[in-house]
Amino acid sequence: MTTLINSESLSQKNKSFIQQLQDISNQFSELEKSNQMKAQLIAKWMEETPLDFFNELRDRQPIFAAPSFIIVTRYADVMEVFNNDEIFTIDIFKDKVLRDIGPFLLSMNNSPEYERQKSILRLAFPREDANNFHKIVVEESHKLLEKIAASETFDLVSQYARLLPALAIRRYLGLEEISPEKIVQWTRPLFRDVFANIPNDPQVKQEAAAAHDEAAPLIDNLIARRHEYLKKNPQQPAITVLDRLLTMQAIPATYMSDREISNCLLGFFMGTIDLTAIAIIKAVVDLLKRPTILAAAIEAAKQQSDEAIAAYVWEALRFNPPGTGLFRLCKQDYTLAGGTERETHIKAGTLIYSASLAAMHDPAHIDRPTEFRVGRPQQSYLFFESGIHTCFGKYFSLVQIPLAVKVLLPLGKLEIAGKMTKDRGFPESLPIKVVKSVK
């Protein structure tokens, strides 16, 4: 039987996190109950105070055995997990990607099939398009701001941060006929099921299935219509990802079936919206809490320097990143941090949480990690992971996220005007007041 425990009552603010867990062990002789209580507290800390919790683990127990997974917090160990994809696999969410999206990069470990798909996708979605994407983001963000600028208060989440990536990516992919609201609506249940449904909650699974069942036929239909259009207009230059993938079907080496193309397009939607939105929201909220730094960031935004504003945004996100780490499944027995004092034997089948947030604050990796310092080298930041599954949209996100903040900041003096509401951990709304008369 499951005992429900109020984790609030367990949390004792003046005690270290590790001490609180130790107290639970001392208090309860029944292992199952003790583990259940510890798991609840750890989940709460990972959600509410991840930086403090991970900092303590990194300093005191850098490879930490939580009741059902191991948390890795040192930069060197986090990188060892990410870069060792043969051992630390994405099998933890593979089946979910298969059922929610279909075979797609994120359902595959390192394999010839993975390389084939990624190579074709890279030709259709090349890094050099980041400049073109920049133009799209500028245009779409200004259109959104025109609507926002008319009122004194706007909702950062629903009127800007979630809509902007949907508008930008649908245009870049060549799926402009799909409404941004639909993209926003589908992608959250998909993302939640793939990345956050570790306990396999059937309701979350069902919501993702419903999103897939609505999205996939619509994308299939657009692909079929685009085939017809391209047949009638063979001279049409292929400038969208979809047009490129369809044109590339003529050559066996770059052929992907319509089904595969459709999966990848849905996968791109899923990968883009929530993480970009959360990054925009967290960067803005973090900067608004630091008045001196905010003033400098606004100045950078007004100077029109993308690079300057980006430095503020990435540093703000280092304290408050869109994701605090990633799960991996250990495929075979392995010794992590071999040859060090913290060397740990990990058994095949163990779930690992590789805490990139902790790594970005590891003094062995980053100089004076507690200081907010602009101009740190880009490798200080681990938002896009490392290793084979490094974010496919990294160079586009490096453009989009700072640009979204840059366009927003000069609107006026921004003030958080209410509490953020959430939908099971994901931001739903955050009112922002714009005071325009500030010099």
Ligand code: HEM
């Ligand atoms: C244009 C926007 C984006 C696109 C198209 C995109 C797409 C993708 C794709 C396709 C993958 C799978 C890559 C692979 O398996 O080889 C991926 C992975 C990843 N993306 Fe993105 N992404 C975008 C934005 C973001 C943002 C804003 C963040 C966070 C700041 C992010 C963080 C990640 C991470 C951490 C992974 C690794 C997931 C894992 O290995 O478990 N992405 N992305």
